[in-house]
Amino acid sequence: MEKSLRIMIAEDEFLVLMGLKSNIEQLGHQVIGEATDGESAVELAIEKKPDLILMDINMPNIDGLEAIKKINEKLFTPSIIVSGYYDEDFIRRATEEGVFYYLIKPIDIKDLKIAINISISRFKEFQKLQHDxxxxxxxxxxxxxxxxxxxxxxxxxxxxxxxxxxxxxxxxxxxxxxxxxxxxxxxxxxxxxxx
Incomplete structure (x- = not known):
């Protein structure tokens, strides 16, 4: 099994948040923080420095993409965006903000595992390019x-x-x-x- 990751979840729907947390833990990873709005997601990410962020796009205060932008200005962290629907504009914006994967609800554990593996792999490639x-x-x-x-x-x-x-x-x-x-x-x- 791959290394256990420290993952932060930002999701304003309680049941979805609990489902994601359960799936992440079943995959052998650790949930190190939970945020229910964009501003607290930014503060929590900067404080906890997670290995990966799972962020809902529709968050109170500031949306998920704006939160990821603010986080990445301080510390570049691989992130997966979660949305209730497929939206080309959101996908384009997500890509511009350095999001590594886009998941559509409902999310099953297999999709989550693939998203995590691909995001971490892409992040490692990105780090290697930066180093080179x-x-x-x-x-x-x-x-x-x-x-x-x-x-x-x-x-x-x-x-x-x-x-x-x-x-x-x-x-x-x-x-x-x-x-x-x-x-x-x-x-x-x-x-x-x-x-």
């Missing part, structure tokens, strides 16, 4: 510093590009520092000598 994007940005930034440091070495030491790179690598090894750290130090030193 950060790594790519870091690599590009490091590349810029290394290129600039090589340029300084080529200029000051009259080295060719491959020799400058070897010099940087040797400094990196000898000082037991990352190449980008050595490159930044060379750039900093050069700016001091250039003044």
């Amino acid at each position: 994007l950060k790594d790519t940005k870091k690599a590009l930034e490091a590349r810029k510093y290394i290129e600039r440091a090589k340029g300084i070495l080529m200029d000051r030491k009259k080295l060719k590009e491959p020799e400058a790179m070897k010099f940087l690598q040797k400094l990196s090894r000898n000082q037991n520092k990352k190449l980008v750290v050595v490159a930044k130090e060379i750039i900093q030193a050069d700016s001091i000598f250039s003044e």
Whole structure:
């Protein structure tokens, strides 16, 4: 069985809320919070930091999609929207707000299990993409510093590009520092000598 999740439910119909809670617990997950209106759903999600949110679209105070938008501005959490009917406009809005799944009442336990599994899987893919994007940005930034440091070495030491790179690598090894750290130090030193 997959890992037990900490799930928050936001539903204003008591019987539906109890049914969802029962199904979630039967699936081996934990209900860590229940909200019956949009505003308290936002506060509860920010306080409890659930692994997943099940949110009814029609909520008092602020609707479910607006609540998800406010939650995602503070902490991005996978969410499943629950609605009493199929509505293209709601689905479009839900997608724009980063909702991972859309369920129509009545919800049986099999549909709920599929929705939870797909939502968590999509969320993990999303997190991986975010991580890969950060790594790519870091690599590009490091590349810029290394290129600039090589340029300084080529200029000051009259080295060719491959020799400058070897010099940087040797400094990196000898000082037991990352190449980008050595490159930044060379750039900093050069700016001091250039003044």
